[in-house]
Amino acid sequence: MNFNLDSQQKELFFNAMFKELAVIIFNIDKEVVFSNEKMAGALGYTPEELINVRHQNFCFDEYVASNDYQNFWNSLLIAKKSFQDKIFRKKKNGELIILESVYFPVLDDRKKVINVIKIAFDITKRESLLTTTIKKVQDSSEALTEISIDGNEKISILTDNLKEVDSLSTNNQLATKILEEDIKKYPLF
The missing domain is CATH 1.20.5 (Single alpha-helices involved in coiled-coils or other helix-helix interfaces)
Known part of the structure; x- marks a missing residue:
């Protein structure tokens, strides 16, 4: 099936996705560059508060200190592989939130990773x-x-x-x- 969307249809499509899905975008330094309301709300923040927050701030200390955490980011940034799983994260107030998440790298024209997008559902x-x-x-x-x-x-x-x-x-x-x-x-x- 081939979708030939004009610019208005693309905008409607993306607006619908951003409204219904929790989305956050990280730069290659693992800092938030964008979050929609749904993701920010799930984590207990406003979208503006999330800008420049490091990914590790959403993780519990044991995970950040583990090899799994480094392997997770290496897989995204170096191997350029997507990641999908149930994950345990930390809200702004320190409470646990369980998310069904998909992380995937965004590549530029030279196949270099420029961002990592995460789409998630709160399954707590x-x-x-x-x-x-x-x-x-x-x-x-x-x-x-x-x-x-x-x-x-x-x-x-x-x-x-x-x-x-x-x-x-x-x-x-x-x-x-x-x-x-x-x-x-x-x-x-």
Whole structure:
């Protein structure tokens, strides 16, 4: 499918994308050069506050200090590869935000990286709900396991009791038979 958009259609297309998607653009020094309202709001900033903020400010210290962080940027800036995954970032107030993100390098005519664009969806609520649901399922599973173990123990006790009743019944039948035979041998009347 080939889209031949005139300049007005392109502008409408990009405006619609920027309205619906959270977008942030970094320069090769890993500093914000643009953010739309949706991305800024998700991170707890205004778009103006984000200008020149370094990418590492949105990351937790452990990640910034890791080899993964350096590899992430090397992949974008040197290998010129896109990155897509669920990521954990830090909002302005220090709270966790979970994003489903796509980062991709923007190349100039000479195939040199000039910017990195990130498009993201805030999935924090969905992940929180999923975590809560998984916890409830695990708790239910543990409760059912305990009930099952308790039930098995009760069945085992009941089985032992039935064996004892059967043994007593067999002994009683034997004793009754012996009594009957004794009565026949030694009648009272």
